[in-house]
Amino acid sequence: MRSPPGSRRLIPTGLSMEIPWGTYGRIATRSSAAFKLGLDIGVGVINSDYRGEVKIFAFNHSDRNVYIHKGGCVAQLILEYIVMADVYEVQSLTPTDRSIEGFGSTSQRRKPTSSSKTSKGRWDTLGEPSAKFDYYINYDMPTPLPDLELPAPSWDDEPTES
Template structure:
C-alpha cells in the first residue's frame, strides 16, 4: 500500500533537506529543528520547536510525531505529547513539543534531528450507542488489573 503526501517548506530562515528515513526499513522520517540559532531546554522545561514543514495527506492518514530513542536515552529529551497527532486537515507548520527530563540543560542546534514522523492509516469507524456492552472475562478491570508478576 502506498500513499502520496505533499510536503511544503514553510521556513525561509534556513536551508534544509526534506525529512527522510535514515534506513530503508525505518518507519519514521526524521524531523529537524528548523531554527537559526541554538535553543536551550532547561531541566523540566518544555519547548515548541519548528520543523520547517507542513504537509497535506489523504483523509485516511494521520502523521504521528514520535521521540527519537537516542535523544531520550542519552539526554532525557522526548516528545511531551507522544505521539503528537497531525490530522489530515491540518495545514500549518509541524512543531515538536520537546521536554527535558534530565538534570542537565540541553542545547538544540539548528538542523538537529529532534523527532520522527510516522504515518498511520486511520480506519473509518462508526460509533454506535448501546445500553449494554458485551461481557468479557476482564470486564471493567483497569490499570494493573491483570497483575504485574503473574
C-alpha cells in the same frame, strides 16, 4: 534553543505537509534524543486535513540544559493508517471476565470467555460498561494507498562534522 532541566518547549520545524487521507502523522521521539539527551517528545498527531506548521512538543527530563540546534534530529514522523469509525451509544455491552478492570489487568492473561456471538460484518465493542454511556463501533477500513514515491534524502540525513 535551550531547554532547561524539567522544562517543556514547543519547537517550530518550519515544515508544513499534506498527510494522505486514511492516515495520520504521529510525531515520536528518536531513541538517540531520549537516551543521549533525556529529551522526550510529547503526543503529536497530525491529521490529514491540517496544513499549518508542524511543531514538536519536547520535555527535558534530564538534570542539565539541553540545546536543540536548527536541523537537529530529535523527533521523527511516522505515517499510520487510521480507521474512520462511526460510534453509537448503546444500552449495554457484552460481558467478559475482565469486565471493568483497568490498569494492569491485561497482563493477567485470562482466557477470553465472552458469551457474545462473533461479530458479523464491521461491528465491535469499545470496552466494558463503566459509566452512563457505552458504545459500539462500526468501522470501514480505508482504501489502501498506492506506493508513495519518496524524494531523495534531505540534508537532515547527511552526517554532520563535529
